Amino acid sequence: MKKLLIASSSLLFFTLIFTMCKRQLDLKPLGELTEQTFYQTEGDFEAASLSPYATLLTYYFDQMGNGWYQPVLWPDDDVTVRSNGNDDIEDFNWLPGNGNFTSMWQTSYKGVQRANVILEQLPKAEKFADVSKKVRFEAEAKFMRAYFNFVLAVNWGTPPLVTSTVKSVDQTRLPNSQPGEIWDLIVADLTFAKQNLPATWNSANTGRATSGSASGLLGRVLLYRAQWENKPALYTAADAEFTSIISSNRYNLRPNFADNFALATENNSESLFEIQFALGRGNNWFPNEDGGGSGTGRYIMWRAACEQGICADGANAVGYGFMHAVKPLQDAFEPNDPRRVQTIFREGDPFPSTATPIFKAAWSVTGSTPSKYVLGDKTGNEINGQPNMGVNNERVLRYADILLMSAECKILGPTMDLAGAAALINRVRRRADPTGNILADRPATASKDQMFKFLMQERRVELAFEGHRYNDLVRWHRAGLINIKTDINFGRTPANNNWNVRNLLKPIPQRELDLNNNLKQNPGY
Known part of the structure; x- marks a missing residue:
């Protein structure tokens, strides 16, 4: 099965590359797997359905936070950069040439493409023992397509809407979508997904989207849209999704807040959807396309390092100290709120190090760095003995x-x-x-x-x-x-x-504008 999963991932990756070519090469397949021979059985789609999930790993893999942590966390009012750096994202000097924005854009469209491959091939499959099982693969692919389109919508507003696999260069030159168009598809995809995904999966399929995942994401989308488009009625529609989740009694708050960020308590009863990380080929979602495994760079980004000439234990080996909790976030916690110590380190807090087990404010430009996930990631002094790679799932x-x-x-x-x-x-x-x-x-x-x-x-x-x-x-x-x-x-x-x-909104990447003269930049850039 592992060989089949890896083969299908490679097939989808190379399908994407070759369909982008302008010239159609008249060559016989070098292997046995082609679109005509592979996408036929339920087993084929069990393997292929994981390829969009694998794309999620690419968002998080880079240990410098490129592609997710920097473009998502730098703009908020929770974190700031280390004292010896200036960051264009953090300081809102957003430019179309920013590589982080480009990476997020490209990863999102790769995920859309992979979902579209499944949706196009599924009706053609002729070797299903039970054709009624096709609907589950359709629902799963539509959930994943909606997830990637939601990332595109909230970051770029009206990015191109891609509803079929790209087979020529001309098909890559799509214009901006019309206002609301991408949101309509997201809602339609998630509605289908929540109606046709299972409520739970067995342990061999841990991490796959469920009906609860789809309903929860649909509620979030409707809430955002109520505010983005000034449609108050959508508050009611959004709350209907949330209320159905609450009344199902399928989920509950864990008694311990910290359970939501600990390696030992992943995929617990509070979680509706997590991105599954694991080292090397041990991840059911496949090794990451970047070739380094399927972990996250969170730990190296978040863990305390050096400030004012004073270094935390393991600095620049298991932590670069790129993210510091700003004073407004520190002040947002009510006095003695138990969540504070599980969210940010402050002077005197327990620190995951055997050499220096107490956090020192001098390690941070603000006196504080994130403890959320960092406390739950540790095994001894590192993460599973892997210095620059976290394997704690993203909730x-x-x-x-x-x-x-x-x-x-x-x-x-x-x-x-x-x-x-x-x-x-x-x-x-x-x-x-x-x-x-x-x-x-x-x-x-x-x-x-x-x-x-x-x-x-x-x-x-x-x-x-x-x-x-x-x-x-x-x-x-x-x-x-x-x-x-x-x-x-x-x-x-x-x-x-x-x-x-x-x-x-973020600027549309300059590379995309250079390649596609039908694409228009967002206002102000």
Whole structure:
């Protein structure tokens, strides 16, 4: 099976390369696997269906954070760069030539292409013992296509919409999609996926998307769209997805907040979807295309290193110290909030090192670095003995986020339910502090404006470093709920000074514009 999985991954990769060629080479296949011979049986599609998942690994692989951590986390008001560096992404000097944006764009379209290959080949398959099983592969591919298109939509607004495999150079020269067009496809794909994916998988298929994954992502999409497009009715539609997840009793908050970021408690009952990391060929989602395994560069990016001439144990071997928690995030935690020590290190906190087991503020330009995932990644002094490679899964969608998004819909939707919103926010707070002695319940009698402030604060401290914060700021700005320029402190003067409305979207990569004269740049770039 492993050989079959690897062969199918290679086949899909080379299919993408060859279909991009302008000239069609009249050569006989050098191997036995072709589009005509491979995409036939259920086993073929079991293997092929994993190729879009494998693309997710490429976002995270680079140990410098290129492709995901830098373009996703630098813009938010949670982290800043080390003291001896200036970063164009962090400081909102966004240029079309930025390699991080290009990497995210290309990886996303590679994922779309791989999903489209499956969707085109599935109707042609003639050797299924049970043709009714085709619908599950269709649902899985549509979930993955929606995931990649969502990344494209929230980052670039109206990127080209690709609904079929690219077979010629001319087909790569697509114009920008029309406003709302890519969102329509995302909603349609996720609706199909939630109706046709299983609720659970067996242990051999851990990590595959479920109906809950699709419903949760669909709810997020509808919430974003309600705010991006000023469509209040979509709050109701979004909350219907969240409510169905909550009432299913399939998921629950883990008693220990830290379980969501520990290697030993991956894929737990709070998780709706995770990106599965593992070293080498041990990952069911295949080795990463970059050739170095299927881990994440998170640990080397986040772990404390050297500042002010003082170095943390293992600096520049198991940690470069590229990300530091800004003062506004540090101050966002209520006094003694139990989540704080599981999210950021501060002076005197336990640190994952046998040589220096206490965190020193002097290691950080802000006095603090992320502890989320870092504490849960460690095995001894490194991660599984692999210095520059993390294997702790990325939690993409978890139940606490579902509860808070549902609360947001109840605050902002046409049928306001502030008491219901307070109850959901308090569930998240009570998990962090079961006794309620530290984090008092939010009052159901609070005003709409005050309840929304409670919601914003709770999302910030509960979901810090999980890749949602800048998207939250953008959608709230678009909805007129905040003004990023005046209301947000990025913890760094250049970022505060440079942020502009153009930064609601990222610049379309210059390389794409050079190759495609039908593509138009986003405003302001």
